[in-house]
Amino acid sequence: MEGVPIRNARRGDIPSLLLLWTAMMRETAARDPRLALHPRAAEVMAAHLAAWIQDPQRLVVVAEEGGRLVVGFAIGALVPGDGWREPRRMGQITDAYVVAPRRRQGIARRLVGRLLDLLYEKGVDSVRVAVAAQSPEAHAFWASMGWTDLECVLDQAAPPA
């Protein structure tokens, strides 16, 4: 399918990735304050991104428009299973985001597709993603690509009265 090119991220993408990641997290927190950002989040995430781009256990891909403007990104990882259940190794998609003006153009699907291809090449056959419960559009997006609910992460802010 033609469209915005998808490529592996480079160190020079870190400022753009950080801007997009922060925008993604703010959108999420606006829907659910339980997922609000820490004041030091940008600084810490910048360090994570710099490390992840060079880490063979991490996969960072970007959608770049016009050869210079990053309009979306997705991050995946190879992670161990919990040791008690199969599989012993699996893939995880930790982030996927496209800027609002470029949505509904298939960019996110292609970003995720690239990650899945890369994870498959690394021998993984099961991949998981955490989707905010207050983002029904995000849930519908993943479901439309064949993802199904496995677990619900529940949160208790205060002990029962």
Added chain:
Amino acid sequence: MTGNQASVRAARRQDLPGLVHLRVHYLGETAHLEPRLPIAADARARTEQILPVWLGQEERVLLVAEGPAPEGVPAPLVGYATGVLDVRPPLLLHQRVGEVLECYVEPPWRGRGVGARLLDVLGEALRGRGAEVVRAAVPVRNEVALERFRRRGFRPLQWIMDRRLDAV
């Protein structure tokens, strides 16, 4: 402990054989309810190895629920729960997260508030260690467990979705 109720307390070394049985039951039940979470073939052996380690971990809480027993007879273990205090990098506001990792009650003891007591004591212990919030990942097909958590004030935060890559 009164009448035929179960009581909840911290696990001790002498509980280990009973805890192994409970944990294998828990893993087996989860696998039965959710085939995408199959139990590893060596789960029992690994549980026997790891439980003594868990008992010594400061960040971990390991509880048992024991049923009543006639005088002089050891009380049977009818459930257990475990969780850890996970201190995360400062990305999200809540860094100190109490994670409920497992909570299980033997089927004959369900519906008597044993799971609720385990969760309450576990949550209190995790908060006592500094947890700002308590979380748990529960298989969506385990409706009994989901309802148990909802009744204790837990609310959905995220869905963990999965996909097999055979079709990539």
